[in-house]
Amino acid sequence: xxxxxxxxxxxxxxxxxxxxxxxxxxxxxxxxxxxxxxxxxxxxxxxxxxxxxxxxxxxxxxxxxxxxxxxxxxxxxxxxxxxxxxxxxxxxxxxxxxxxxxxxxxxxxxxxxxxxxxxxxxxxxxxxxxxxxxxxxxxxxxxxxxxxxxxxxxxxxxxxxx
Amino acid sequence: xxxxxxxxxxxxxxxxxxxxxxxxxxxxxxxxxxxxxxxxxxxxxxxxxxxxxxxxxxxxxxxxxxxxxxxxxxxxxxxxxxxxxxxxxxxxxxxxxxxxxxxxxxxxxxxxxxxxxxxxxxxxxxxxxxxxxxxxxxxxxxxxxxxxxxxxxxxxxxxxxxxxxxxxxxxxxxxxxxxxxxxxxxxxxxxxxxxxxxxxxxxxxxxxxxxxxxxxxxxxxxxxxxxxxxxxxxxxxxxxxxxxxxxxxxxxxxx
Numbered sequence: 001x002x003x004x005x006x007x008x009x010x011x012x013x014x015x016x017x018x019x020x021x022x023x024x025x026x027x028x029x030x031x032x033x034x035x036x037x038x039x040x041x042x043x044x045x046x047x048x049x050x051x052x053x054x055x056x057x058x059x060x061x062x063x064x065x066x067x068x069x070x071x072x073x074x075x076x077x078x079x080x081x082x083x084x085x086x087x088x089x090x091x092x093x094x095x096x097x098x099x100x101x102x103x104x105x106x107x108x109x110x111x112x113x114x115x116x117x118x119x120x121x122x123x124x125x126x127x128x129x130x131x132x133x134x135x136x137x138x139x140x141x142x143x144x145x146x147x148x149x150x151x152x153x154x155x156x157x158x159x160x161x162x
Numbered sequence: 163x164x165x166x167x168x169x170x171x172x173x174x175x176x177x178x179x180x181x182x183x184x185x186x187x188x189x190x191x192x193x194x195x196x197x198x199x200x201x202x203x204x205x206x207x208x209x210x211x212x213x214x215x216x217x218x219x220x221x222x223x224x225x226x227x228x229x230x231x232x233x234x235x236x237x238x239x240x241x242x243x244x245x246x247x248x249x250x251x252x253x254x255x256x257x258x259x260x261x262x263x264x265x266x267x268x269x270x271x272x273x274x275x276x277x278x279x280x281x282x283x284x285x286x287x288x289x290x291x292x293x294x295x296x297x298x299x300x301x302x303x304x305x306x307x308x309x310x311x312x313x314x315x316x317x318x319x320x321x322x323x324x325x326x327x328x329x330x331x332x333x334x335x336x337x338x339x340x341x342x343x344x345x346x347x348x349x350x351x352x353x354x355x356x357x358x359x360x361x362x363x364x365x366x367x368x369x370x371x372x373x374x375x376x377x378x379x380x381x382x383x384x385x386x387x388x389x390x391x392x393x394x395x396x397x398x399x400x401x402x403x404x405x406x407x408x409x410x411x412x413x414x415x416x417x
Binding site: 010021031035068104105106109123124125145146148152156161 | 171175205209212214221
């Protein structure tokens with residue numbers, strides 16, 4: 001029973017899950033976020049503009065679902081935080097230390113703050129335009145550019161790009 | 163100014179192909195003239211290239227998630243089929259139809275009888291057995307807690323159930339409403355919004371989540387339904403701590 005819309009949703013699952021993981025860094029929560037995203041996408045199907053890229057639309061739904069989840073869980077006192085700090089054991093303390101090198105760029109991304117991770121994912125990995133990323137994250141394009149530039153500089157330091 | 167300043171953002175935008183012709187030309191000239199600009203340009207280019215290269219190793223989607231999604235799409239496909247042939251046409255905007263996806267219907271008990279039915283009596287004897295599902299809202303202790311406890315707080319009731327107060331709202335008629343979550347000992351959980359009516363708190367919506375997942379999230383879709391209900395009732399914005407305190411202070415004195 002798969003029309004093109006459902007097919008597109010299915011195809012985007014891995015990308016959605018990767019973006020979800022970059023936000024919450026927890027596999028189970030990432031799965032839940034992806035599921036919520038698909039549910040909302042199906043219900044809001046009529047609001048999708050067929051002239052735009054479906055992934056940008058889906059990422060936006062996912063990001064909003066994450067914000068809702070954090071809001072809900074903050075009042076319940078569990079440990080999700082939109083403005084979380086890097087929490088990779090052992091690497092965190094040295095995150096700013098240029099001598100600590102990462103072999104994997106993706107691993108290095110994990111040490112960056114959320115607002116930098118998400119924009120890196122959207123632009124450099126998912127290849128969204130600055131304007132599309134601005135729309136997904138609901139911030140001005142200038143903010144996308146400054147976050148992205150800071151993220152890329154930090155990343156370059158951490159993987160040893162001169 | 164005879165020359166655009168070569169900010170990091172501008173150099174990066176060039177690396178990402180985001181610049182128009184004339185701006186791009188300026189960056190190219192600057193890079194040719196200034197090794198520092200060229201170095202930055204290389205950094206921006208290389209970070210993007212290496213990310214893209216690693217991006218091909220997508221972490222796999224678990225079978226569990228794939229099946230959950232497949233079921234939702236199936237249910238959705240059947241709904242569409244029943245109504246129209248248009249599901250063959252991709253991306254065709256449909257007129258808005260309000261419906262609950264079947265997955266959601268299964269996970270929710272919408273307590274439609276609430277407005278006329280259960281009132282949260284402010285006092286009285288506790289029920290003999292811990293009630294389950296939406297009936298749990300008849301627990302008389304809930305009312306007292308809603309009149310006093312601030313959002314973010316939780317308390318354990320005599321029945322052993324936990325009551326978490328999630329947020330407070332003021333509707334258009336200045337009626338105080340409170341969103342809370344009631345977790346029975348057996349893991350049954352009800353998320354509800356109750357509004358002040360006289361001395362009582364009257365539940366306006368209640369969503370019972372299944373007992374299969376104690377201590378975890380309510381089914382994703384049910385929280386979604388709650389959000390939708392809140393915003394359609396003009397209750398999108400929770401009160402601040404101070405406003406909530408004021409609102410609680412004005413409630414009828416304890417009996």
